[in-house]
Amino acid sequence: MTAEAPRGADAPPELIQLLTPEGERVEHPDYDIDLTAEEVRSLYRDLVLVRRVDLEAVALQRQGELGLWASLLGQEAAQVGSGRALTDADMAFPTYREHGVAWCRDVDPVKLLGMFRGVNHGGWDPYEHNFHLYTIVIGSQTLHAVGYAMGIQRDGAEAAAIVYFGDGATSQGDVNESFIWASVFNAPVVFFCQNNQWAISEPLEKQTRIPLYKRASGFGFPGIRVDGNDVFACLAVTRKALADARSGQGPTLIEAFTYRMGAHTTSDDPTRYRVAGELEAWKLKDPIERVKAYLFKNQLADQEFFDKVDAEADALGKDVRRRCLELPDPGPEALFDHVYGAPHALVDEEREQYLAYLAGFETGAER
Numbered sequence: 001m002t003a004e005a006p007r008g009a010d011a012p013p014e015l016i017q018l019l020t021p022e023g024e025r026v027e028h029p030d031y032d033i034d035l036t037a038e039e040v041r042s043l044y045r046d047l048v049l050v051r052r053v054d055l056e057a058v059a060l061q062r063q064g065e066l067g068l069w070a071s072l073l074g075q076e077a078a079q080v081g082s083g084r085a086l087t088d089a090d091m092a093f094p095t096y097r098e099h100g101v102a103w104c105r106d107v108d109p110v111k112l113l114g115m116f117r118g119v120n121h122g123g124w125d126p127y128e129h130n131f132h133l134y135t136i137v138i139g140s141q142t143l144h145a146v147g148y149a150m151g152i153q154r155d156g157a158e159a160a161a162i163v164y165f166g167d168g169a170t171s172q173g174d175v176n177e178s179f180i181w182a183s184v185f186n187a188p189v190v191f192f193c194q195n196n197q198w199a200i201s202e203p204l205e206k207q208t209r210i211p212l213y214k215r216a217s218g219f220g221f222p223g224i225r226v227d228g229n230d231v232f233a234c235l236a237v238t239r240k241a242l243a244d245a246r247s248g249q250g251p252t253l254i255e256a257f258t259y260r261m262g263a264h265t266t267s268d269d270p271t272r273y274r275v276a277g278e279l280e281a282w283k284l285k286d287p288i289e290r291v292k293a294y295l296f297k298n299q300l301a302d303q304e305f306f307d308k309v310d311a312e313a314d315a316l317g318k319d320v321r322r323r324c325l326e327l328p329d330p331g332p333e334a335l336f337d338h339v340y341g342a343p344h345a346l347v348d349e350e351r352e353q354y355l356a357y358l359a360g361f362e363t364g365a366e367r
């Protein structure tokens with residue numbers, strides 16, 4: 001330990017990496033992954049397509065078609081790698097930024113856009129995709145995930161839950177409480193923290209004095225740091241953590257070390273609080289470029305393949321834009337839908353009152 005190291009710091013953090021930023025494969029004794037050329041091409045396609053959907057959503061917001069958008073730019077590998085590690089039976093609990101995981105769960109991107117356009121309250125059936133609704137209240141979904149995991153544990157299901165949250169969320173009480181519950185009940189849950197270095201304008205050093213993954217040991221379960229810009233490593237590490245959870249070995253905290261390359265949301269201007277050099281340094285670790293380099297170097301894909309993926313991405317961007325603009329505005333009564341799972345007398349009464357109130361404006365009879 002050097003004189004400058006913070007009190008309590010011990011060994012330097014280990015980072016699981018299977019693919020370097022230059023596209024070189026690295027072996028790791030605990031995290032071997034054997035991907036076919038087809039599987040690597042498929043991961044590359046996922047990464048490119050989710051980045052394209054994200055880009056289109058940012059443009060739509062800038063043109064006034066969405067109220068807000070939270071970009072995943074830079075975090076594609078963390079999301080696609082972990083998302084592709086899930087089985088159909090596993091359940092994912094996202095924040096508001098997990099568009100790449102939504103993609104892996106076959107949620108139509110237009111449904112995500114609908115929420116940010118204000119025409120739905122979530123837009124998809126969580127059980128149809130085993131992908132919970134987006135959660136804005138920071139960290140609260142960790143409690144939902146642990147509760148769900150304890151439920152499937154009691155059902156004896158061959159499944160696990162995975163919950164996504166950010167570096168900033170680790171300072172929330174909910175997240176720490178969920179760690180305790182998961183630990184003492186040995187719940188089949190994977191805590192997937194995307195450490196993108198920022199919580200809006202608050203840097204990582206204001207959240208923690210030790211690497212986040214090391215927090216897990218204090219709660220009594222393993223923590224691991226993975227290169228969040230390495231889709232192979234994210235896939236391998238998440239696969240193992242999920243398998244451990246399903247086989248009764250309890251929770252794991254995965255810290256995916258990555259970077260939010262864009263603004264926090266479209267309402268934010270990161271040039272006010274972070275230096276440009278930081279972004280430039282992370283651009284060299286781009287999650288897509290390294291897979292492309294790997295495919296090229298190993299002659300697993302040719303230019304025709306890359307052109308085809310780019311064309312598919314453009315077509316997807318256009319299609320998402322067109323269908324977003326065509327989304328119907330819901331009637332005001334839709335506000336009362338889905339408050340409960342079944343009809344409810346009080347909600348019905350409130351809906352009627354509200355519609356009568358609105359009708360008053362048309363006739364001028366009621367105020």
Ligand SMILES: Cc1ncc(C[n+]2csc(CCOP(=O)(O)OP(=O)(O)O)c2C)c(N)n1
Nearest residue numbers: 097136137138166167168169196198199200
């Ligand atoms: C309980 C709660 N407090 C504050 C906020 C406002 N808020 C929205 S996003 C955010 C930062 C979250 O940072 P992090 O967990 O690192 O996730 P990231 O946005 O970087 O993915 C905050 C404080 C909120 N949504 N919920």
Ligand SMILES: [Mg+2]
Nearest residue numbers: 166167198199
């Ligand atoms: Mg963050």
